[in-house]
Amino acid sequence: MNTHYTEVLGHRLLKCIKEGGKIIFFGNGGFGSISDHMATEFMGRYVNNRPPLPALSLCSNSSLLTCIGNDFGFEKIFARQIEGLAKPCDVAIGLTTSGKSKNILEAFYSCQRIGCESWAITQENVNPSLQALCNNIIAIPSKETAEVQDLTMRLLHRVCAFIEKNCSSDKKCSSFRKALEYAYNGYADTLILDRDGVVNHLLPNDYVLDTSSLKLSGEFLEVAEDLAKAFKKIFIVTNQKCVGKGLLSLDALNSIHTQMLDEIKKVGGRIDDCFSATSKDLSSSEYKPKTGLSSALHEKYPDIDFLKTIVIGDSYSDYLFAENIGSTFIYCPSL
Structure with a gap:
């Protein structure tokens, strides 16, 4: 043709x-x-x-x-x-x-x-x-x-x-740009990111079970340095039921997160801490949209004000989590 x-x-x-x-x-x-x-x-x-x-x-x-x-x-x-x-x-x-x-x-x-x-x-x-x-x-x-x-x-x-x-993937990148606008205008100083579907590419109907399955979003890496400069603290808050189900060990999860943070650092970005829900009780309050992880975050970082926090996620549970802690939610399409 x-x-x-x-x-x-x-x-x-x-x-x-x-x-x-x-x-x-x-x-x-x-x-x-x-x-x-x-x-x-x-x-x-x-x-x-x-x-x-x-x-x-x-x-x-x-x-x-x-x-x-x-x-x-x-x-x-x-x-x-x-x-x-x-x-x-x-x-x-x-x-x-x-x-x-x-x-x-x-x-x-x-x-x-x-x-x-x-x-x-x-x-x-x-x-x-x-x-x-x-x-x-x-x-x-x-x-x-x-x-x-x-x-x-x-x-x-x-x-x-x-x-x-x-076709442009600006829709995803614009989620991060919108968060930057909140920071530049003084409305937010803390950023909470979901992991899979936001920072890392989503694996449909599957879990990231080793470092070889980790594939960071190019749209996130493009703005990672700007986010690091704009926000005082940046956290990843993620449900990892694969640990609770026995599919992944905590040590393996930590290795995945170590590699992820290293790759983000290479482009000038920063993640200050990762909070993961890993309970064997899959109805545990630590799993989003419940607020167990936010309590753990606030206990470790008591100066964090959730009213001045942006939550970026790709699902309804992320939206509810943001609502439950009183933060501003920005939807990020899973591309």
């Missing part, structure tokens, strides 16, 4: 996302599966961790498809969804080999009436009706359905990779 298509479509989708729009995929048969697949890649991830990209497939709700097909006709299964969901700031991408399917053409006609930008990915011999209804057409150099589908998947994967490479 020509890389020109990757960049043109990639730039257009990036612009759509930055302007608050969403990407809408639709197609029949195998292209319906590709529509579901690509919406998943955009909302989840392709390769890199990054914010979810707003995308949906019009092929995934079987109840809705059969309802519209039964009540309004099969040719309206996509058009009616476009009419209910699409906005002028969105981009709709229809996948069709023939370019003649009535439900595809009706969907593009709905886009035209709404003012939603439309793209078709189709075979090399473009159907004139499709050309008349669609704003932009990518013609795959083949007439064979299987090959058109394969090349379409390859193209859209490249587009997703292009967007991941070029």
Whole structure:
């Protein structure tokens, strides 16, 4: 496939996302599966961790498809969804080999009436009706359905990779920048950080059980020195139920934290202390959102004022923990 298509479509989708729009995929048969697949890649991830990209497939709700097909006709299964969901700031991408399917053409006609930008990915011999209804057409150099589908998947994967490479992770970095603003303005002098998902990359449905699994956030390291200069004290407060469950020893946890602190020091950052919930009683008051760890912190550092403390976390329990100790909470998306 020509890389020109990757960049043109990639730039257009990036612009759509930055302007608050969403990407809408639709197609029949195998292209319906590709529509579901690509919406998943955009909302989840392709390769890199990054914010979810707003995308949906019009092929995934079987109840809705059969309802519209039964009540309004099969040719309206996509058009009616476009009419209910699409906005002028969105981009709709229809996948069709023939370019003649009535439900595809009706969907593009709905886009035209709404003012939603439309793209078709189709075979090399473009159907004139499709050309008349669609704003932009990518013609795959083949007439064979299987090959058109394969090349379409390859193209859209490249587009997703292009967007991941070029989309910014400023949302995470902005959490730390916001904390700096509180410090610079004199509203806070202490910073409490959750570990996994904030300082260290989150391991979904897993634990960091050795130093090789430790992967510090580049966004955090980028501002670690500024945070060290702005805050009098910086702490990590983290739930480590893996110790309570017997998956990790306290010595191993301490080794992980020693390496983490050493890596932060290398970039001019600083963590003054780590407080970890490790009780075998998994309902213990030391586990966030309960306040056992904050009591331990205050006992060791009695000058800390939680009213002048920022808590940065990536979960609802972190938010509740901040609420329970009277601190200001800043949400940090787990990228």
